[in-house]
Amino acid sequence: MNLPTRAAQRILSAAVVASVCLSLVAAAGANAERPAGQYCAVILSEEKTMAGASKVAGKACSNTSPARALAQAEGRTARNRQTAEVSANQAAAASSTLALTLWEHANYRGNRSDIYVGSGPCDGSGYKIYLNWYWGGHLSSIQGWNRCNTATLLAHGDNYGRASALPLWYVGNYYNDRVAAMRFYRH
Numbered sequence: 001m002n003l004p005t006r007a008a009q010r011i012l013s014a015a016v017v018a019s020v021c022l023s024l025v026a027a028a029g030a031n032a033e034r035p036a037g038q039y040c041a042v043i044l045s046e047e048k049t050m051a052g053a054s055k056v057a058g059k060a061c062s063n064t065s066p067a068r069a070l071a072q073a074e075g076r077t078a079r080n081r082q083t084a085e086v087s088a089n090q091a092a093a094a095s096s097t098l099a100l101t102l103w104e105h106a107n108y109r110g111n112r113s114d115i116y117v118g119s120g121p122c123d124g125s126g127y128k129i130y131l132n133w134y135w136g137g138h139l140s141s142i143q144g145w146n147r148c149n150t151a152t153l154l155a156h157g158d159n160y161g162r163a164s165a166l167p168l169w170y171v172g173n174y175y176n177d178r179v180a181a182m183r184f185y186r187h
Contacts, residue, residue, distance in 0.1 A: 040113040122148035126185025150187035
């Protein structure tokens with residue numbers, strides 16, 4: 001085998017390895033936990049995790065409407081209505097109260113997730129949530145509902161965070177697209 005042929009084989013082998021690696025990276029990114037629709041609903045229970053965060057009772061996303069996302073999160077799908085199979089979490093979720101809306105862009109635009117609570121309007125103890133990688137890298141504005149008028153935002157590496165009155169048309173340059181967790185409550 002002559003030298004140009006060996007060099008060509010090495011280059012071809014390197015190109016094949018590189019294309020396989022790039023396709024694996026693209027596939028991993030596509031399968032990551034990105035919202036499956038423009039509208040998402042998350043229902044929090046009164047129970048807390050070991051880390052003190054509110055437990056999720058249900059969650060779903062829809063491209064159709066916020067109401068459809070909530071219905072799916074509550075388990076009110078056509079199959080569940082027909083068979084009347086509703087779990088304890090779904091029964092509790094059926095009385096959900098809208099507490100918070102997370103927005104992808106400033107001025108309440110873009111993809112959104114509505115956060116519901118099962119115990120009526122916000123109180124002083126409030127709720128704590130950890131944002132998934134998508135919202136941690138995309139949150140820009142927040143609306144509070146049903147007496148949820150304050151949110152304490154924590155960025156990665158923060159020890160204390162910053163309390164802000166809701167609604168918040170823009171989370172600010174420091175917190176924009178880097179909120180790791182938040183506590184929302186009535187102040």
